[in-house]
Amino acid sequence: MNKRLYDIEQRVTKEHKDLTKFVKHVFDEYDKKAEEHRLLMASNALAGIKTSGTEEKAFYDTINETKRWVLDVLERTIQDFEHTGDKNWNRNFRDGVDE
Numbered sequence: 001m002n003k004r005l006y007d008i009e010q011r012v013t014k015e016h017k018d019l020t021k022f023v024k025h026v027f028d029e030y031d032k033k034a035e036e037h038r039l040l041m042a043s044n045a046l047a048g049i050k051t052s053g054t055e056e057k058a059f060y061d062t063i064n065e066t067k068r069w070v071l072d073v074l075e076r077t078i079q080d081f082e083h084t085g086d087k088n089w090n091r092n093f094r095d096g097v098d099e
Contacts, residue, residue, distance in 0.1 A: 001027070001067050008071070008078060016081055023074050030063050 005027070009020040037059060041051050076092035083089035084097065091097075 001064075001071060004071055005074075008075060011082070012078055013081070016078070019074060019077065023070055026070060027067060030067060034060070034063055 005020065005023060009017070012020055041056065044051060077097060080089075080092050080097040083091075
């Protein structure tokens with residue numbers, strides 16, 4: 001996912017770099033929460049509290065799916081910015097990206 005974000009960041013014009021910076025910050029927060037969760041589960045395991053493997057898988061799958069979803073929305077937004085003024089372009093978002 002980091003490579004995909006890097007590729008998107010290379011396509012973005014300087015005036016829209018704040019979009020990719022925002023997504024990086026969101027991803028950093030997800031990673032921080034996942035690390036906190038991992039440490040909590042490790043301390044629970046040391047205390048003898050068992051956690052369900054399916055719940056752990058669901059937790060990490062949800063984080064990864066959300067990251068993919070955010071990247072998809074960013075990609076479509078950047079496509080709309082790239083095609084601003086193109087009369088043959090069908091916008092990804094009805095309200096467009098015009099400010």
